[in-house]
Amino acid sequence: MSELDFKMPDVGEGLNEAEIVEWLVEVGDSVTEDQAVVVVQTDKAVVDIPSPADGVVVGHGAPVGDIVLIGATLFRLEVVGTAPDPSDHARSTPADTPAGAAVVPQQLAPARPKASPATRKRALELGVLLAGVTGSGPGGRIMTADIEASASASASASAAMIAPANGPTAPVGAKVTVPSGHDRVEPLRGTRRQIARAMTESWRTVPHVTELREIDAVELVRAQRSLRAHLEPDGVRLTFLPLFIKATVAALKAHPSFNASLDFDNELITYRSRYNIGIAMSSDEGLVVPVIHDADLKSLVDLARELDALTVAARNRSLTLDQMSGGTFTISNYGSYGTWMGTPIIRPPEAAIAGFGRVRDAVVAIDGRAVVRTVLPLAVSADHRLNDGHHLGAFVSALAHFLSDPVLLISGSNS
């Protein structure tokens, strides 16, 4: 028997942390190899983490609701029989300390957070990971108050803190200010937290420029109706969205700087060869953006079916990491909520995002006469570092061109 520290694995896409959603195996219970031990949520997906070996779980690295950094201890396992290859999983045991270190003082970890022993102890008590706390003290030093602020945000999660298998429950000293009245305070967790972080990141780093336009949608509505009637017997439910995707891909082909990504740190612009269109969808937890890969190679029927499948997966929270990754451009179909116009927020490193409002009848002036026409409100936000107003205008014009005359979409041409 030997014990190993199972570290939070890198579940892909350069993610550096994950949130504990549920412990499937309690401390003291045995597991078999590949049995799921814990459910974690990353920026992209909810993932089951399996046990690396047969054994007994002797400790949880963090309680439900805590954020665990990649490489930090996720759980401790007492392994039955031969231990798995230590190269796969970092050993907890100190056996690999170099011999001859007897008189040498214990080494500091390279990127040790700047915090005093008292602050570190408080962090341990409150289950706060120092590495995830921004210090407010001199020179970025993490103060005890920073730890308590971080913990009070997750007060209810702390209350459910996991005690080791034996002994009394860990004292939880989190001081939570109980608000008066009927306010409810809850920790920012799960998908909401991911969204909050992603939006903050985007809004902080990307200078948005947004163009708003109403497009004549008479032909679009006609096309959608006749396609829907045509495909209905095959069990395909054709909405506007596949047509939006087709038009968007056509416009992107004409304006590659909108199917691009900017690496500002390295000062590189990448023009993407694939057309992977993210579709903003609402789920019970919040916004998710599954991606239709290679939308340019797919038929309207393919797109309709894939959209249905992704909608179901989003609702069931069963979207895979793959289905959530690799987007090059995003569409938000907020018209389905009744929205007229919006100003969508870009998903970095993508260069732009299109928002489609509700199709409606409006009085418009044509040749000096008030005429009732069906219109589609369209908004496109672009990263102004990559595209200027006139680029954006040209892209939106191309999009409008295909949307107002959708028959062009079958031309195969890009303009």
Added chain:
Amino acid sequence: MVAKIFRVAGISMVVGEIAVSADLMIVGGGPGGYAAALRGAQLGRNVILVDRDGEDGVGGVCLRVGCIPSKALIEVADHIHRTRSLGHAGIRTGDITLELGAWQQWKTRLVDGLTAGVSQLLRAAGVSVIAGQAQLSRPDQLVVNDPTNPLAPAQYFQFTDLVLATGSRPAALAALPRDGVLILDSTDALALQEIPRAVAVVGGGYIGLEIGTALAKLGAKVTIVEFCDRVLPAMDKAFARPVTRRLRQLGINLVVNATAQHFDGMNLHVAQSGSMVAIEVDKVIVAVGRSPNTEHLGLDTAGAVIDERGLVNVAGDRRATPHIAAIGDIVTGPALAHKATAEAEVAVEALCGQRAEFNPATIPAVVFCDPEVATAGYTADDAGAAGIDVDAVTLALVASGRAATMAARDGFLQLVWERNTTTVVGVHIVGPHASELIGQGVLAIEMAATLEDIAGSIYAHPTLSEQLGEAARLALGRPVHVPGRHR
């Protein structure tokens, strides 16, 4: 949770294998074990401490035959030596000698006093202390035998939690088996009733240096035999230099790159670069490190793992299994009393269900040689090897006015900091009272102090502690007492 119902108030002898329920048991009464017992009592646990020597064993090697007695010897040796060597400062003396028998009595009184103090603390905390050799008979059961009386029945304890703090013993050399008369270990050396005329110390690590230096100051002709190419081989080379100079000034014969082979009662035969050297000595002291006491604990029955060095594998909270923790010399890290004491707190808190982790920024190491060596955190070389970008300055002791009044010239203070943030990651001191001065270095490292924090603190004048501030100013390019143009 049987222990919750059947708490033992005292200890009753149990016949056969009927186990007494015990809550928290500690094996070993040294600086790790007694600190663990006291912490357990503070946390409301019912604590039983088992030591091989019972009440007489509390304090452990450190208090009884290690740190404390050796410092008592070094202290008097220093006094005598300094008094003799301050003739140029006007001190006139006759012949000063140490009556070692009288010193032994004084040492015994002071050790007994301190041991009694620890016993009193344990009693006041309600800790039961029992004598015997403890071994795991089951993962949750400890059997305690009286090694001095094979007829006495064994006692069985059914424990909830267990802390192992069994410490270490002087490592033996097969070529020089201890007889306690001619071939001594460090414990025997501290029990000498007379200063030997000529003595060889095998091992130039901190224990050998401390004993060798003290005996030389007390008049013995000392030879230090070291396997490596210098004394203090585990430490940075720079630390060994002033120490080596002083050893030579004290007339100590340093035999390095050498292996002691055999002692015939007259001569210690040493192999050195292919040839044999005979060193005429009365006694040989073997001080080649320490071995962990883990062989007879029965740890395998509990599923704990002991590595090839005899150390118990433990997690960050010092638990080897959910209910058994191990601390001190029997786990990884330096075999130092203060490390064991610090681990005791962590281990007991973890066993009491608290979140705990042994994660110090540094564990200081101190050598009470002459001059004293004290080190905390990274040296520039260690940091480089660990991939940390650091810078370092070394301030010579001659810059200190206080050192001059102590007639101390040989030594330095080295400050190591992380280049980007100027956070101090290492403080290394060679010189008088380095063992005391290192405390402020430890504090600086633990608090993640920057160079400006240290330079911006005011140190009393004239003291040796001013060196730290001056080193920080030197690092920042604005020293007061170092000549030359700076940043």
